[in-house]
Amino acid sequence: MAQLQRDVAYRRKTAAQRKQDLINAGIACLGKGGISAFTIDRICREAEVSRGLINHHFKSKEDLLVSIYADMTAHLVDATRQGDARTQLRGIIEDSFDATSFNTANLRAWLAIWAEVGNNDALNALHRQRYRSYTARISAALQEAAGQRGLVVDNASIARQVVALIDGLWLEYCLHSEGFSLDDAKRDCFALLAVYGIDLHHEQAREQAT
Numbered sequence: 001m002a003q004l005q006r007d008v009a010y011r012r013k014t015a016a017q018r019k020q021d022l023i024n025a026g027i028a029c030l031g032k033g034g035i036s037a038f039t040i041d042r043i044c045r046e047a048e049v050s051r052g053l054i055n056h057h058f059k060s061k062e063d064l065l066v067s068i069y070a071d072m073t074a075h076l077v078d079a080t081r082q083g084d085a086r087t088q089l090r091g092i093i094e095d096s097f098d099a100t101s102f103n104t105a106n107l108r109a110w111l112a113i114w115a116e117v118g119n120n121d122a123l124n125a126l127h128r129q130r131y132r133s134y135t136a137r138i139s140a141a142l143q144e145a146a147g148q149r150g151l152v153v154d155n156a157s158i159a160r161q162v163v164a165l166i167d168g169l170w171l172e173y174c175l176h177s178e179g180f181s182l183d184d185a186k187r188d189c190f191a192l193l194a195v196y197g198i199d200l201h202h203e204q205a206r207e208q209a210t
Contacts, residue, residue: 015057018053018057019057019067020071021047021049022043022047022049022053022054022057022058022064023064023067023068023071024047025043025046025047026038026043026046026064026065026068027068027071027072027106027109028046028105028109029042029043029046030068030108030109030112030113031104031105031106031108031109032105032108034108034111034112035112035115035116038061038065038112039061040054040061043064062120062122062123063122065113065116065120065123066120066122066123066126068109068113069113069123069126069127069130070126070130072109072110072113073130073134075095075101076092076095076096076130076134077130077133077134077137084144085140085141085142085143085144085145085148086141086145086148086200088137088138088141089138089141089142089145089193089198089200090200092138092141092162093166093186093189093190093200094186096166096170096185096189097169097182097185097186097189098182099182102170102173102182102185104173104174104177107170107171107173107174108174110170110174111171111174131163134163135156135159135160135163136159138159138162138163139155139156139158139159140155142155142158142159142193142198143155145198145200146196146197146198149197149198151196151197151198153196153197153198158192158193158196161192162189162192162193165188165189165192166189169185169188169189173185187201
């Protein structure tokens, strides 16, 4: 009876809400136990729905995994579209280390998905597309920000360094969360850009002081 009531309540939600609930449940399972915990039964228990409802929205478990990766990367790509070049770069760094997403459970979900990229063709294709889009947008923002200061930089190379630093900090935090704070991680990223003359951290502090 309880399961029936949950299924009825679930069906009253919109299709988008139901899919998001399942995606969130999948992320929770990955965060708790990695890819071995990413089973239909555990996702059903986490979302408190029946197996049939998952099958209605996703063709397979692999299809759900791809949807999870798309959902988890969406806000990162969105951060590259907000405001001018400096605002975009600040947003990328701030969003990458926002407390709501930068936590051990969420990062474990990331690690589980990264480990599957080489085994899942659809996931691999999405990863390549998102990586190219993400780095290209960072590169364009870097070129604009550097140009405003009269600097000539290898913006494509710096963009790859920024992404690599963020990924590395995510990985290290997942392995040893006491090693550094969110503010430390942000400062590290701002410091990397400052090396190339794009000093967003001190620039933001000056803006806030005026």
